[in-house]
Amino acid sequence: MPDIAAKLFPNPTTMIVxxxxxxxxxxxxxxxxxxxxxxxxxxxxxxxxxxxxxAKAKNEKASEYxxxxxKQAKEAAKQYKEIIDQAKEDAVKAKSKIMDExxxxxxxxxxxxxxxxESEKLAxxxxxxxxxxxxxxxxxxxxxxxxxxxxxxxALVDDFVKQVIN
Numbered sequence: 001m002p003d004i005a006a007k008l009f010p011n012p013t014t015m016i017v018x019x020x021x022x023x024x025x026x027x028x029x030x031x032x033x034x035x036x037x038x039x040x041x042x043x044x045x046x047x048x049x050x051x052x053x054x055a056k057a058k059n060e061k062a063s064e065y066x067x068x069x070x071k072q073a074k075e076a077a078k079q080y081k082e083i084i085d086q087a088k089e090d091a092v093k094a095k096s097k098i099m100d101e102x103x104x105x106x107x108x109x110x111x112x113x114x115x116x117x118e119s120e121k122l123a124x125x126x127x128x129x130x131x132x133x134x135x136x137x138x139x140x141x142x143x144x145x146x147x148x149x150x151x152x153x154x155a156l157v158d159d160f161v162k163q164v165i166n
Contacts (some may be wrong), residue, residue: 125165133157 136157137150 129158129161129165132161136160 133154137154
């Protein structure tokens with residue numbers, strides 16, 4: 001039977017040679033390449049840190065812009081409300097002005113109509129007085145059949161009409 005133990009365990013010579021070559025490679029690596037590797041890792045760390053700092057700065061700037069835009073939105077909403085309130089106020093003033101003007105015109109027309117009615121009433125009264133006077137003078141001249149003058153008759157009738165009216 002083959003020797004299994006010999007195959008399971010490595011040859012000590014091979015093992016020593018391999019350990020020595022690994023140590024030599026590590027020493028060469030440390031002497032010639034280690035600084036470059038450290039420098040590469042440092043640059044990589046600086047690059048990542050710079051990206052993180054840039055991201056933080058951009059995030060802070062975005063937060064500032066967000067706050068500023070929210071402030072502007074609030075200001076715009078405030079201005080919008082002020083404009084709407086001003087428009088409502090102007091509309092109420094315009095409505096009030098139009099209503100006042102309409103009431104004023106209506107009062108003027110009512111007053112004008114009253115004056116016209118009053119003047120028509122006075123004109124009708126004067127016309128009635130004249131007709132009453134004319135009728136009274138005519139009746140009086142026929143009844144009296146005297147030679148009185150017309151002016152005296154009219155004066156008498158005017159006095160009579162004034163007494164009747166008052």
